[in-house]
Amino acid sequence: MINDNIKEFIYEDILPKVEKPGRYVGNEWNSVHKSLEGIDIRFAFCFPDVYEVGMSHLGIKILYHLLNDQKDIYCERVFTPWPDMEKEMRENNVKLFALESRDYIDSFDFIGFTLQYEMSYTNIINMLDLAGVPVRAQDRKEGQPFVIAGGPCAYNPEPLAGVIDLFALGEGEELLLEIMETYKTWKASGKSRQEFLRMAAGIKGVYVPSLYHVEYNEDNTISKVTPLYEDVPKKVKKRVVKSLENSYFPDKIIVPYIEVVHDRIMLEIFRGCTRGCRFCQAGMVYRPIREREIDELVEIADKLLASSGYEEISLSSLSTSDYSRLQELVEKLMSKYESKRVALSLPSLRIDSFSLKLIEEVQKVRKSGLTFAPEAGTQRLRDVINKGVTEEDLIKSVGDAFETGYNSIKLYFMIGLPTETLEDVQGIADLACKVLDRYFEVPKERRPKGLNVNVAASSFVPKAFTPFQWEPQDRPETLVEKQKQLRAALKKKQVKVNWHEPYVSYMEAVFARGDRRVNEVLIKAWELGCKFDGWDEHFKFDKWMEAFEQCGVDPEFYAYRRRDLDETLPWDHIDVGITKKFLKSEYKKSLKAELTRDCRTVCTGCGINLLEEGGVCK
Amino acid sequence: MINVRLKFTKGSEVKYISHLDLMRTFMRVVRRAEVPIAYSGGFNPHPEMSFGAPLSLGVISLAEYVDINLAQEVPLSELVDKLNQYMPMGIKVLGAIKLPEKFKSAMALITHAKYSIKAYIDDADTKELKEKLNSFINQEQILAQKKQPKKNFQIKEVDIRPMILEMNFDGCQDGICIFSCLLHSGSKANLKPEMLMQAFSDYVGLNFNRTTITREEVFVEQDGKLIDLLQYRD
Incomplete structure (x- = not known):
């Protein structure tokens, strides 16, 4: 255990030297501090990115309070120290500590990571090393913490199979507590570390990679994955909370001192998505759709506003306008909070259901920009990805927005989508120009001044458990060409074009669909100095290439290869509820630009209904 | 209102x-x-x-x-x-x-602020420190280095002597030396205590292991007197 002198040293001598000491002080309003008496489990909840990013994530807020609501569990937060802080820590032999107690986390029972994006993986390795915990699971000994991970990227756990002791697949509210119960039983029994992992593997939703053996074919594809023991499940099913009604939601959230990316109340209105966009992993893996009732949402909002003092609520979901009674919810919230000057924001609005009435309601307190996501530039390509929106939808929506006084519009697109041609890229520019034209159609005296159209073109990364999981990614050179074309076509003073670093997207593609063999590449890249890879200023492509070469692993095999539909995929032993049959059928339809309907209108047979006994779809 | x-x-x-x-x-x-x-x-x-x-x-x-x-x-x-x-x-x-x-x-x-400062100094010689502080404060001019955040952190030399009204040394215990000072503070003239301590540490040729600074009070000058802001009346 850390002594008070070290804690004082960190606080008084290290923090004055770093750029933003507020990242490391904790003590924020509603943070939980416990005495160690009566605590059976100490849990370090780690977000493998900097504080401002990690504190913007809803999942960590829910699970932090869920765990701390248990009397005998003490959950604390840990974020990745920014490189300036890491340097000070390493130079002064200070190990990674938890924000609340400032105790070193190497003596905790669990070190948990949430996996939100692949480019945070090197930070996980770096954090374990900073904590003084072996980075490879096989090197951890009795008495050392168990490293557990969950979150959307855990659905393809294989690239981290050698680092993480156990994965929690799916929603954590029930699963995490079951794992904690099993841990307590194990701790009391005095059995070995290995024995706990065996016990945990018996919990539905837990995947222990070391209990599986992977064999490969000569062409480097996977031949089979087999559990080492009979009682270890062949396929691990994700967990879902059957209904959001009365399911856990904290009545308080931490209010950070320093400004974080999403500095507001995030009110989760529903989980899952019924649209079935074919590029979208979230739309597949978060199924089934489950809404929270209006009355319950208002009650949660009441409690959170009172306990936090926040001045803004954001309605959180994968597609806000799909909430079945959105207008009613918004009116209720606004009538209650308008006089208290609480602003409401509605991210993820769809173009085809944009409602002027709704927007007028929302902007009573504060006006912000609007974001729309046509995703692709031509109708053909939008049909390929099953986006299901049209140019008319977009032009009508932005027209309404301009007429109501909006002058700032953000448009999200992807480049590098399957079957994309240069014509589709040109389509993005054409669409943006039509948005401009629509603005100028509004009579001068009625339209807001200073139009500002932001076109964000990210690079498509094929993900596991989507209909495009078999597809190759565009090469960086091609992506760069397409970006150039787009910029050239959009040289207008009202338009700004943003894009992703294509080489980062390349690495993302490797780890999104990687198998166990890329695990050592991650560790090697970290040894060569890679970390914070999601931050362009820290991304070192040459080091990554060096790591692949030294490990004898070909990144192109993972990013640019078109997989055979019958190939055993690295994540085939994970069951997210969506069947491979459905994904294959969606893939085939996509190549013919055939649409699949929203499954709220008719069941499209994705398989999620069979995940739980009795079904989970409404 | x-x-x-x-x-x-x-x-x-x-x-x-x-x-x-x-x-x-x-x-x-x-x-x-x-x-x-x-x-x-x-x-x-x-x-x-x-x-x-x-x-x-x-x-x-x-x-x-x-x-x-x-x-x-x-x-x-x-x-x-x-x-x-x-x-x-x-x-x-x-x-x-x-x-x-x-x-x-x-x-x-606000025109003035009073600070107390704890400086951690190994093997501090109390007598010597006292003398050094006296000669430091008795200089006609004290040039200190000021970083200019708005000019790319270029360093500018400024004379801080006119902004020091008082600077006292209250002795050392267990390697912690205590200073107090009254400085100009506010929109007209403003001296940050950390800048003063840097200038002092440069002058005496000592490295402070740690300094902790506390602002004790801020004042408004009225009719030659310093009054705190809850007492002040227009």
């Missing part, structure tokens, strides 16, 4: 919270406490609050001031209690006064 001036502490727990972060924190405390604060107009209404002299990151204070504008009357003691109930650790409202309708802001009033 009712104008109120509050005095509060900014303790060690929150000493790394920037001025901007502190403002946001207050805004949220006011909302949690359901204090009827007045809001500004415009597209982005914000609560009417105005803080006194910003504190450098890492400096503790026993005397910070903020002027707030209430939409309706609240008894001052009730206001203080309510706010304290919802303040994060390290911030405590010490007192409040009602201001007239027209008043000069805390920010505009």
